[in-house]
Amino acid sequence: MSDELKLAVAQLNLVVGDLAGNLAQMQDAAAQAHADGVDLLLFPELSLCGYCPEDLLLSPEFREQLSRAEDELRASLPEGLAILYGAPEYGEEGLFNVARLIDGGRPLASYRKRCLPNYGVFDEQRWFQAGESACVVEFRGIRLGLTVCEDLWRPGPAASCADAGAELIVSISASPYARDKASERDWNFRQRWQECGLPMVVCNLLGGQDEVVFDGNSLALDGNGEVVMRAPEWEAGLFTVAVRREGGRLALASETRAPILSTDESQYRGAVLATRDYLGKNGVRRALVGLSGGIDSALTLAVAGDALGAENVTAVMMASRYTRDISFQCAREQARLMGVDYLELPIDEGVAAVTGIIDSGTGEALSGVAAENIQARLRGAMLMSLSNRDGGMVLATGNKSELAMGYATLYGDMVGAFAPLKDLTKTRVYALSRWRNEQGKVMPEAVIDRPPSAELRADQYDSDSLPDYAELDAIIEAFVEADCSAEAIIQAGHDAATVHRVLVMVQASEYKRRQGAPGPRLSRRAFGRDRRYPIVSRFRR
Ligand SMILES: Nc1ncnc2c1ncn2[C@@H]1O[C@H](COP(=O)(O)OP(=O)(O)OC[C@H]2O[C@@H]([n+]3cccc(C(=O)O)c3)[C@H](O)[C@@H]2O)[C@@H](O)[C@H]1O
Ligand SMILES: Nc1ncnc2c1ncn2[C@@H]1O[C@H](COP(=O)(O)OP(=O)(O)OP(=O)(O)O)[C@@H](O)[C@H]1O
Numbered sequence: 001m002s003d004e005l006k007l008a009v010a011q012l013n014l015v016v017g018d019l020a021g022n023l024a025q026m027q028d029a030a031a032q033a034h035a036d037g038v039d040l041l042l043f044p045e046l047s048l049c050g051y052c053p054e055d056l057l058l059s060p061e062f063r064e065q066l067s068r069a070e071d072e073l074r075a076s077l078p079e080g081l082a083i084l085y086g087a088p089e090y091g092e093e094g095l096f097n098v099a100r101l102i103d104g105g106r107p108l109a110s111y112r113k114r115c116l117p118n119y120g121v122f123d124e125q126r127w128f129q130a131g132e133s134a135c136v137v138e139f140r141g142i143r144l145g146l147t148v149c150e151d152l153w154r155p156g157p158a159a160s161c162a163d164a165g166a167e168l169i170v171s172i173s174a175s176p177y178a179r180d181k182a183s184e185r186d187w188n189f190r191q192r193w194q195e196c197g198l199p200m201v202v203c204n205l206l207g208g209q210d211e212v213v214f215d216g217n218s219l220a221l222d223g224n225g226e227v228v229m230r231a232p233e234w235e236a237g238l239f240t241v242a243v244r245r246e247g248g249r250l251a252l253a254s255e256t257r258a259p260i261l262s263t264d265e266s267q268y269r270g271a272v273l274a275t276r277d278y279l280g281k282n283g284v285r286r287a288l289v290g291l292s293g294g295i296d297s298a299l300t301l302a303v304a305g306d307a308l309g310a311e312n313v314t315a316v317m318m319a320s321r322y323t324r325d326i327s328f329q330c331a332r333e334q335a336r337l338m339g340v341d342y343l344e345l346p347i348d349e350g351v352a353a354v355t356g357i358i359d360s361g362t363g364e365a366l367s368g369v370a371a372e373n374i375q376a377r378l379r380g381a382m383l384m385s386l387s388n389r390d391g392g393m394v395l396a397t398g399n400k401s402e403l404a405m406g407y408a409t410l411y412g413d414m415v416g417a418f419a420p421l422k423d424l425t426k427t428r429v430y431a432l433s434r435w436r437n438e439q440g441k442v443m444p445e446a447v448i449d450r451p452p453s454a455e456l457r458a459d460q461y462d463s464d465s466l467p468d469y470a471e472l473d474a475i476i477e478a479f480v481e482a483d484c485s486a487e488a489i490i491q492a493g494h495d496a497a498t499v500h501r502v503l504v505m506v507q508a509s510e511y512k513r514r515q516g517a518p519g520p521r522l523s524r525r526a527f528g529r530d531r532r533y534p535i536v537s538r539f540r541r
């Protein structure tokens with residue numbers, strides 16, 4: 001080894017299936033790394049094809065194009081730069097998720113991921129076979145132990161790299177965001193260090209992909225288990241780590257030491273990146289939000305503005321006779337503060353027309369919730385018409401508390417392409433709204449202070465139908481995110497009748513959530529890909 005080896009992690013926002021685009025990003029990163037004198041550049045897990053390509057992995061065309069892109073990548077590497085990147089390996093023994101080390105344009109080693117995550121948002125065992133052995137390779141005087149993501153989240157692989165003579169563990173990862181994941185990573189990698197005593201460099205992915213969002217936060221730990229490099233959350237970039245041999249040990253150093261963000265900031269920025277990427281990666285620049293003067297649509301609009309730029313967002317106030325003056329004032333004031341395009345399209349005439357057609361056609365007057373929901377459905381239809389005409393996507397404003405309880409109208413306020421707040425309870429919606437306003441005012445304080453109301457009938461408030469949000473959200477966190485039993489939640493101090501009511505409603509509204517828009521996981525456990533329950537189920541607690 002020369003005096004010093006320079007490693008870099010390419011924390012890139014790659015796109016599933018965009019082989020040409022990912023190749024170009026990787027080539028740009030390689031050129032920059034070469035100019036910076038980097039010896040070895042790490043890319044995220046399954047870099048060229050993006051994570052996770054799911055059943056695209058089964059497509060012969062996908063396999064063929066990927067193979068060509070890999071050839072192109074190897075042939076285009078700058079002299080002297082080695083890379084470690086992720087790819088599927090197809091062969092007679094099956095399909096493997098591998099890390100490939102390329103030096104001088106030639107393969108130096110290939111490692112098959114041993115631990116395939118198959119829980120939460122992950123289904124890797126659906127596609128991949130597990131590798132069986134460690135891979136330790138000599139690279140310019142250092143023995144590297146190659147690993148892929150989950151390998152460093154389980155006991156075993158790190159220690160087996162040490163047993164096979166590794167001096168430094170390198171990991172290519174696609175580790176998605178969950179609440180407080182940065183602290184969890186620190187704890188996790190410290191556990192691995194305790195098992196193997198080796199320094200580690202971990203390259204993580206960035207960006208939104210359907211229902212998950214990757215926060216970056218690539219890391220390096222030195223031989224004492226201390227974090228010596230922490231790449232920023234939610235930002236792409238190339239971050240270097242210098243490795244020097246000192247008295248028989250490797251010393252790691254880096255100038256990159258980003259802070260761990262607060263939960264509020266991290267969740268907010270996660271919602272922003274997930275929204276930007278969902279629309280952007282689907283080729284759409286503009287968004288529409290139904291703006292009611294309530295807090296859910298206010299925060300959704302703030303996220304949309306930060307994700308896409310105020311000039312690309314339209315807020316639509318669709319007042320009915322139940323819309324209060326304060327709702328108008330809040331909506332107008334927020335649109336002014338943010339500088340978004342703002343429309344007022346009243347719905348009373350339309351509601352009367354639809355209700356009249358149903359009433360006269362059936363000879364029976366619509367009433368109660370059936371009549372009230374016409375308002376929500378007309379608003380949904382109007383937003384979708386604007387989307388069809390102008391090409392923007394509608395953002396659904398529902399939060400996790402409402403979706404847990406089924407407190408939302410199917411084909412009404414649930415319409416939308418993407419739901420940025422889907423995994424944030426109402427309590428978190430308030431916290432993030434306050435945090436965002438502290439960074440620069442985007443919504444009037446009255447939006448945060450007023451009591452929540454669907455305004456589908458006179459004097460309607462959420463508190464008429466739902467338990468107090470502080471209590472409801474604590475029960476949702478215990479039941480949905482931590483899988484606690486009813487008994488355990490009651491023992492934690494919650495009212496037994498409320499607990500039973502909430503648990504029954506969570507189960508009974510699975511059908512609504514399945515028809516709702518996708519949204520990013522921002523808590524510890526999200527409805528959807530992360531928490532899967534049957535719709536048809538006679539199980540009762
Ligand atoms: N298992 C199942 N699988 C599939 N579909 C099923 C189903 N069970 C019922 N359904 C269908 O679902 C329908 C009931 O759901 P839905 O039509 O949504 O109607 P529903 O849940 O009765 O009403 C919506 C509720 O959301 C409240 N809310 C809260 C916040 C905002 C808003 C807003 O709109 O702005 C509304 C509103 O006040 C009302 O209490 C049934 O009529 C039936 O068609
Ligand atoms: N008058 C309205 N104009 C435009 N959109 C509306 C109107 N009323 C309701 N909506 C849409 O329906 C969604 C659901 O209403 P809901 O009451 O749950 O949320 P909110 O009004 O944003 O917040 P809160 O529940 O705190 O009042 C709103 O977020 C908004 O997108």
Ligand SMILES: NC(=O)CC[C@H](N)C(=O)O
Nearest residue numbers: 117149150153174175176
């Ligand atoms: N892609 C992976 O193997 C990721 C699994 C890992 N446990 C994580 O969340 O972060």
